[in-house]
Amino acid sequence: MNLKTIAIGALALTAISASIATISVAQTQSNSRLDVVKKRGKLICGVNDKLAGFGFLDSNGKYSGFDVDFCKGVAAAVFGDASKVDYVPLTAAARFTAIQSGEVDVVFRNTTYTSSRDGEVGVDFGPIVFYDGQGVMVKSESPAKRITDLDGATICTNQGTTTEQNINDYGRLKKKQFKVVTYSDFDKVMAAFDQGRCDAVTTDSSGLAARRATAAKPEAYRIMSEIISKEPLAPFFAQNDSRWADVVRWTVLSTIYAEEIDLNSRNIDGAKTSGDPVVRRFLGLEGNSGKGFGLTADFAVDVVKAIGNYKEIYDRNLGPKTKLHIPRTLNANYENGGLLYAPPFR
Amino acid sequence: MVKTKNDPVRWLKENLFSTPWNTVLSIVVVIVVGLFFKNLLEWSFTKARWAVIPANFRLLMVGPYPLEQLWRIWASLIAISLAAGFSWGTSTRERPLARAPFVLLGAIALLALVWQFGNPSGTLVPVACIGLVAGVFIGRAIKTENRVHYYLWTVLFFVCVFLIGFDFGRGGVPSSLWGGLLLTVLLSVVSIVASFPLGVLLAIGRRSKLPVVSGFCIVFIEVVRGVPLIAVLFMAQLFVPFFFPPDFPQLDKVARAIIGMTLFSAAYMAENVRGGLQNVPSGQDEAARAIGLSATQTLFLIVLPQGLRAVIPTIVGQFISLFKDTSLVEIIGLTDLVGIGEAVRNNPDWLGVTREIPITLGVIYFIFTYSMSLAAKNLEQRLKTSN
Structure with missing residues (x-):
């Protein structure tokens, strides 16, 4: 091999890696994950498929559980349709890589929110869904x-x-x-x-x-x-994408807020006639909270209708009627001595 | 001699109680084995909650595969039964029809009708059985060349893979929804089918006189054999995504697992095949060249057939171990048979049911691996007689 060949080879390699780098930069600088999700028409949600109550396969082969319900909630917020989710079961080892590589949009997988994960792993965390x-x-x-x-x-x-x-x-x-x-x-x-x-x-x-x-x-x-x-335990997603972070954050918060103001999947349609400004703002009838996230004004209605408020989600998956029967303690609303507290919708 | 063989008391005396030491050993063994089976039977008839199996039967078979798309699996299964019957019928056309397999098939069909496999579409099991029997008769009636069967199975392989996932306009079934036995079988069949030719090529390449070719093959084989399969799978899952730009369509997990397993298995296959090739006396090669065959013809007509025949047991052993190794994909988040078993154990309705599922999975794995070794034995015998 003479010098010329080596030089040409090196040049070619540099050119290839440079173009790959440009593509990657161009891609990362492109739109928020929200646009990717909307364009795809489906949410890709990383979950656990082996944790009773939080994420598992039911006898019909459908993903089910507390974490899975929040995936449905995000899909409802974005598309108004909770069924537009593809689930990707992730192991504990693969969950952060799946976000870093863009394989999944968001992970709801009983993951402890810690400083090192937030700081070093290259993901951002959403609101805590379970203490x-x-x-x-x-x-x-x-x-x-x-x-x-x-x-x-x-x-x-x-x-x-x-x-x-x-x-x-x-x-x-x-x-x-x-x-x-x-x-x-x-x-x-x-x-x-x-x-x-x-x-x-x-x-x-x-x-x-x-x-x-x-x-x-x-x-x-x-x-x-x-x-x-x-x-x-909190959901997480790719870092430095605040629009997408807002969508996930306010989806979770809307379920907590709905419980605070006594709205649930059964009464939320009837609440449209309510005169209470707090309720009216939550339903998107006044103000336009959802617009700021790139969602519809009434995204919270879609979320609560699809998966219920926090209490309904909890009771369905972990509550006294289930076999797990985990007491709510820290996961009760702040008015009941728990830690759940949602910022206001206004 | 014949009489002593049939006399149980005499046999016991000669074999189990011949010396005091043997007597003690026999008694201890009988007690231990007896206790084991007593406890096992007691547990399986009184404590075990076998209901977990029929309740989750579909899940164990196909995982989260959507119910409304199950026809794809049934169509593939019925096509496979027909083809299997056809090949079976052809291969046994010279001999009278054995009755035992048909009795077994009938029993399975009847059982499926009665029990339904926890699912109304279980009635399609008899259809598949009838397909198999029909295939046998077609195979016996029509005279076909071996070539026809090779083409048939190659085409069928692609048709089935296509059928399982392809979008016919009403939405396909993404590989993330493949699971259970379906995924296990798919992973192993695709990896086996792909790794065999690759392994043969690597083996031939390693014997090549061109240093570039043989060097590449040696490096590939030794590197892959020096790494555990689990590391290859992790590599495929965790590193491959970073080789592509973020919004690039990702190669799906199943494909990544298949590629990992194929490359891994091919390296071992290459060494097995090379062993077979070395087994062929050099006189064969020289004789073939002397009668004017080209190097390629010598390889494919003389050396390879003899070399491969010598290593059938090793190759089948490797296929069996590959079949079992597919269970490792559970740790990369694929829900194969073992993964789905874990998932079922974590269904809140069945929490605390821990032993029934692993036992059932063991039986399923055994049925598959034992059938594979039976098939291999059959193949060996046939090749021996045709020699």
Whole structure:
């Protein structure tokens, strides 16, 4: 190979990479994701397909669950039609890549909102849809009243999550010795717990509640009231796209706001005759809140009609009538002692 | 001798209780195995909630594939049964018809009619069975060359893949909705079909006298064989998207998984095939050249047929392991048979039902892999007799 060939090869390579770079820059500088979604006519939503209550496949093969309902809500906000969603099941490992590569528009997949994910991973988070936190469950007959009473006890959890780190951190902080044992998945953790190989189990409290509720004898287990970590679950999307961020944010907020002002999927049509300016603005009859996001003025009506207000979504997927029966606690409205609080629609 | 073989008491004495040590061992083994089966049977008849299987049968078979599009799967299945019957009929036309398979088919058809497989369209199972039987009779009646069957299956392969996903104007079925056994079978069939020729080419390339060709093949084979499949799949899922600009239409996940598995399997295939090629005595090659065959003719008419025949068991072993390896796609977010099993376990209606599904999946995997080894055995025997 002579010098000339090398030079030509190098030139060609540079030209190719430069053109690819230009294409990428041109593409990223193009319109908001909202325009991409509208043009496509469908929302592509990243979900979990293996988490009871939050995202799973029902017996008919339809995606279902708390997170999935919010995907439908975003589709309803954009298209006025909650069925215009393609779901992409994502693993924990692939979820951020799926946003970075543009494979999905938004991810609703029980993801904890943390500073490093927001700062380093290259995604932006939407409003918190579920306040979770790591808890500890013991057998009912256990003498331990508080987590610190478990000094020297064996605490079991599943691998590959931050729960192991959290319980170890907690033990170090409180100067207690926990023997932490991990299993590959939580079914095995529960089996070990039932066989008496673990004195306590730990994971997110929603998970504990679900395990307790679906056990053969729920009364045999007791969930301690302390929470040792914050796990606020929020949707996320590509960063630096505030128009798309607004759409996702206000879709979630509209369900929370609807609960605050007592609107739900059944009464929202009748509310159009209401004289209350707060209701009228929410319905888009006064002001034009939705227009600013590139949506219709009454996008919130479409959202609430399609998936209901926050309470309806919660009750349908996680509430007392479901097998999971997770108490609302932090996820109650602020007026009921919870953390849900939506900024006003005006 | 014949009498002792049929005498169970004598057999027991000779084989299980011949020495004190053997007696103890036999008793312990019988107790352990007995306890295992007792517990298993007790569990499966009293505690197990087998209802989870019929309730989610469609999900296990096709995953989130939409109900109103299921005709695509049925059409493919019926076409495949017809073709399978046809090939089967042709291959057995010299022999009298065996009865056992038909009894089995009849039983399956009857069972499907009664049980419906948890779904009214289960009535199409008998149709597929009838198709298979009809195919057998057509195959026996019409004299065809082998070539016809190769063409038929090649065409059928593309027709089925097309049928499963293609948009006929009323909306196709995107690959994100393929799942369950359908996805497992599709992934393995496509990867097997694609990796075989690729593997043969790589094997031939590795033996090439051109340093560029053989160098490329060696590097490819060794690099791919040095990496675990799971890493190849992760690579395909996590890195490939970054090679394209953001708004570029993404190659879908199933295609990426298939490409990953095909390349992986081809590297192993190449080494298996190369083993077979080395097995062919050089005299064969020289003799072929001496009677005036070209290098290509020698390769395809003399060396390859003999080389491949020698490694059928290894190749089938590799196909079986590829079939089972498709379960790894679960960790990249595809809902294959194992993935869908996990999903069903996380349906709130069936929480706490943990063992029934893995057992069922094991049975399904066994049926497929065992059929594959039976087919291979059959093929080997036929090639031996035709030799």
